[in-house]
Amino acid sequence: MKLKRIILLLLTVMFSFSYGEVFAKDGNSLKKALKNKFLIGVSVNTRQSSGKDVAAVEVVKKNFNSIVAENCMKSSVIHPKENKYNFTQADEFVSFGESNQMAIIGHCLIWHSQLAPWFCVDKNGNNVSPEVLKKRMKDHITTIVKRYKGRIKGWDVVNEAIEDNGAYRKTKFYEILGEEYIPLAFQYAHEADPNAELYYNDYSMAQPGRREAVVKMVNDLKRRGIRIDAVGMQGHIGMDYPKISEFEKSMLAFAGTGVKIMITELDLTVIPSPNPNVGAEVSASFEYKKEMNPYPDGLPEEVSKAWTERMNDFFRLFLKHHNLITRVTLWGVADQNSWRNDWPMRGRTDYPLLFDRNYQPKPVVDLIIKEAEKNKISF
Numbered sequence: 001m002k003l004k005r006i007i008l009l010l011l012t013v014m015f016s017f018s019y020g021e022v023f024a025k026d027g028n029s030l031k032k033a034l035k036n037k038f039l040i041g042v043s044v045n046t047r048q049s050s051g052k053d054v055a056a057v058e059v060v061k062k063n064f065n066s067i068v069a070e071n072c073m074k075s076s077v078i079h080p081k082e083n084k085y086n087f088t089q090a091d092e093f094v095s096f097g098e099s100n101q102m103a104i105i106g107h108c109l110i111w112h113s114q115l116a117p118w119f120c121v122d123k124n125g126n127n128v129s130p131e132v133l134k135k136r137m138k139d140h141i142t143t144i145v146k147r148y149k150g151r152i153k154g155w156d157v158v159n160e161a162i163e164d165n166g167a168y169r170k171t172k173f174y175e176i177l178g179e180e181y182i183p184l185a186f187q188y189a190h191e192a193d194p195n196a197e198l199y200y201n202d203y204s205m206a207q208p209g210r211r212e213a214v215v216k217m218v219n220d221l222k223r224r225g226i227r228i229d230a231v232g233m234q235g236h237i238g239m240d241y242p243k244i245s246e247f248e249k250s251m252l253a254f255a256g257t258g259v260k261i262m263i264t265e266l267d268l269t270v271i272p273s274p275n276p277n278v279g280a281e282v283s284a285s286f287e288y289k290k291e292m293n294p295y296p297d298g299l300p301e302e303v304s305k306a307w308t309e310r311m312n313d314f315f316r317l318f319l320k321h322h323n324l325i326t327r328v329t330l331w332g333v334a335d336q337n338s339w340r341n342d343w344p345m346r347g348r349t350d351y352p353l354l355f356d357r358n359y360q361p362k363p364v365v366d367l368i369i370k371e372a373e374k375n376k377i378s379f
């Protein structure tokens with residue numbers, strides 16, 4: 001009996017290793033390996049969704065089954081003036097996803113940043129009244145969501161509304177409408193496409209203050225019967241932040257409210273941060289310093305190894321909780337596409353993504369594939 005169990009165990013281990021290797025060499029891809037775990041997505045820029053960046057398009061098609069618009073659906077791009085929408089790039093993005101049978105994610109309906117300048121103010125630059133802002137939000141959300149009704153799987157409805165300490169971010173939306181702008185945005189989105197999934201998305205989600213505030217916000221929405229399907233944890237992480245245990249705590253806390261978890265904007269920076277407290281605050285900006293750009297010509301072996309291990313650790317965490325997670329999305333295709341090269345300091349060379357500057361998969365891709373395949377085999 002005991003011998004039979006040992007043989008079975010040995011066979012399982014041998015099989016899972018060789019299976020993983022064969023698969024990886026055979027050109028297995030992230031999306032095949034993760035098929036029964038969660039969607040594996042990537043943000044695409046307009047050169048990619050228009051097909052111009054041919055090499056990146058190949059990587060996207062082979063490895064990812066979901067896409068999100070990196071910039072083309074932000075209000076300043078898609079709705080630059082009150083009576084002017086600019087749908088060209090967003091239309092192209094949605095068609096790209098459809099022609100490749102991908103789950104298409106809209107990003108983002110209400111965000112204080114990259115906000116169209118007209119949105120919250122009148123002609124003299126003064127804040128509009130609550131009634132006017134509600135109407136503008138409703139028009140904006142309804143027009144965009146209806147245009148892509150039935151084609152977009154889910155929307156980041158509100159982006160980055162909470163601060164590290166759990167306070168509401170003092171945006172124009174908040175100034176004019178208070179906390180209520182959030183439920184209103186979800187309500188308008190739901191009315192425009194009742195079948196679309198709706199998400200709240202934010203960065204530095206492992207911060208205890210933000211964690212608590214987001215849990216409270218989701219619970220309030222649910223108590224009021226307002227649809228919210230998932231919390232998006234952006235995942236702009238570094239080599240020493242956040243602690244994986246704190247990230248996991250937040251995953252479990254959000255899942256505890258009854259919504260799903262999505263890792264929406266994953267990238268792992270390896271270059272020094274001029275100020276570790278800026279999270280992913282887009283407005284942060286520091287003057288270029290050569291010593292802050294230590295790896296312009298490639299990563300030293302030991303740094304690359306440490307990066308691989310940490311990225312792999314995060315994927316192991318995601319695989320451990322795959323029943324809570326519906327999607328993991330990388331914020332960019334290959335390293336040269338990443339916003340990290342220019343934020344919060346312009347002109348640096350970072351290595352935050354799964355594919356290198358030659359569009360080749362990094363060693364971690366194989367490790368993720370093996371880990372996913374290992375979990376798949378059970379006797």
Ligand code: 9MR
Pocket residue numbers: 070071074114159203234265280282339
């Ligand atoms: O990657 C995006 C970059 O190209 C834009 O310049 C920037 C401002 O619109 O936004 C970046 O994406 C952000 C995302 O929309 C929301 N979370 C933080 C991301 C990184 O700043």
